[in-house]
Amino acid sequence: MSAPIRVAIVDDDPLVRAGLSMVLGGAPDVEIVAEAGDGAAALSVAPAADVVLMDIRMPIMDGLAATERLLAEEPAPHVIVLTTFDADEHVMRALAAGASGFLLKDTPPPQIVEAIRKVAAGEPILSPSVTGQLIRHVTAAGISTEARKAIEQLTDREREVALSVARGASNAEIAAQLFMSVATVKVHLGHVFTKLGVTNRVQVAIRMHDAGLV
Structure with a gap:
């Protein structure tokens, strides 16, 4: 049996962290190895994970800055940005930093679990609305x-x-x-x-x- 996918949850809302832990705890191939309430704290715990679920708006250091810092180091975990905000600038900055996925928090739990599996296997995952953002960005940029x-x-x-x-x-x-x-x-x-x-x-x-x- 292969080793479970190690996941870190980074979100400033304790209820969100608890909910994600509950959802992911039911997946036999996923193990929660760390949690953090802000981007700065994530820098010390996230490297132990294979996949990081990263919120955007957090105190001390936001998730986009934390993603850029994490992915500038080697070895780096895969990062899935999980947020309620899908503004164009958030999408493009996260993807430009090297994030492997961008999902909205209203994504159904089974899809979040499947996204973790795909990203851990090296395949990116984007929610449909985020794909639309990417297309609009490219169209506008020419x-x-x-x-x-x-x-x-x-x-x-x-x-x-x-x-x-x-x-x-x-x-x-x-x-x-x-x-x-x-x-x-x-x-x-x-x-x-x-x-x-x-x-x-x-x-x-x-x-x-x-x-x-x-």
């Missing part, structure tokens, strides 16, 4: 010359993989679509990350959208 130049570095195969990632496909789905092994997909994806200067799949999607390719 096609980025910088993104286009970055993507020109990719080989044809790497570009195919990047496009599939931008369309939300998992590694297994990409492997099936492009007739290659999952291991080969991971190798190509590693090259994509390096050439585009990104750290996760969501940032790949942003680059492809910014370049007007999706």
Whole structure:
């Protein structure tokens, strides 16, 4: 049996932390290893987790600043921003910092558990409203010359993989679509990350959208 996914809950509301602990406690493959009531406290406890559920508006240090600090270190946990606020600037700053997911607090509990599993496996997760925010951001920003130049570095195969990632496909789905092994997909994806200067799949999607390719 594989080790459980270690989760840290960061939220300034004790009732929210208790509710999430109750929800996640029912999942046999999830273990709560830490809790924190603000972003500053999260910096000392979150590195012990595989996945961090991070609120945005908190005292001392907000969740976006904490996410940026956490993901600037190695090794870094995966971060899912879980909030009641879905303003454009919050979404884009969290994703730009390297967050692997962005969910609203009204997301049904089973979907939160599934999001943790996907993010722990290296697949990003966004709520439908957040996906809409991303599309609106890209539409407003227009096609980025910088993104286009970055993507020109990719080989044809790497570009195919990047496009599939931008369309939300998992590694297994990409492997099936492009007739290659999952291991080969991971190798190509590693090259994509390096050439585009990104750290996760969501940032790949942003680059492809910014370049007007999706």
